[in-house]
Amino acid sequence: MRQFRITILWQTSGHTDVITHVFHPDHTKSITADEFLALMTTCVSQTISSCSSEAQNYFTSYLIDESQISEISDGLVQSVEEINA
């Protein structure tokens, strides 16, 4: 089981979300853990809205709340790191 920690700074409020995303063998996933890491790493230091459309889709489908989708230009991806690998 591989886990990744993503931190997103919502620049207007100054609030930072700390999200752990888990790749468990039983989970239905369209991408592998390696593909996820490569995809997310390209977003570091960018706002979510500046990421590729594929990365944005992953954020909105799995990582952020629906209420935050309209604010993705405000969400700065600060870090993506693997934990407990």
Added chain:
Amino acid sequence: MPDIYAHSGDAAMRMDNETTWAGARDAATAETINTAIAKLNSSVKAAVNAGGDQYDCYRYFAAFDTSGITVKPESATLKLYGFTYTDAQIVVIKVNSGATGDSSTDYVAADFNQTSSTAYSSEITSWTSEAYNEITLNDTALTDMASLDEFKIAVIDHDYDFNNQTPPNGSTRRTGWYHVDEAGTSKDPLVSYVAGSASGLTYSQSEAADLVGDDYTINSFKSGSLSNQYDRDPEQVPFSLGVRGPRHLRGRTTSYTVTLGGKEKK
């Protein structure tokens, strides 16, 4: 009415786009967990797409320090400040003691399946956005608040998650609220309770006061006042009734005046 605020390690856990409802609901570990989220319009969610092959199951976890509660509260409510979606039909349940999250430790993704089948409330059927929603906790919850130092709860969908029924295709239920990480405490999750009283102890003290006079003369030795042994055979009572001890202890032939620092033989 005392309040207990949830620990900041409260968590939004979610499973998204699983091909079966069982895959979403019964997952051994959450796919995504956020322990720092300020608010969610979908703190709890049970949903499936029209094709019936993408199921979502979201749960909310929180813990409260109830180590200071030793007597079962008279009543208690869980207060959650609503945000955006108001579908309701949710329920508060007990989280197993083995879950990592508690009142000083953040929940982890593996706590997703530490939910129990013990309900701490009835089904909540209405929800208000931008106001506190007060959920009455049941007798089981009140008992656990007194007996457990760590009061761990989850809020989940009632009809599909708690009752384990597969949602019909194309259905979505979402309910949202503010979490601990929202700035300030005016919208934080909390448990508010009315303290209970140790009524049995108070009654016994009152009864004893009636039966023992101020001069320590015992006025009664009926059953319920002294043990049944003395009720059956009053002669066994080791003192003379209606007079002050210890000068008149049964069988004593010499009486003493007790003084501070010694005793004087009369």
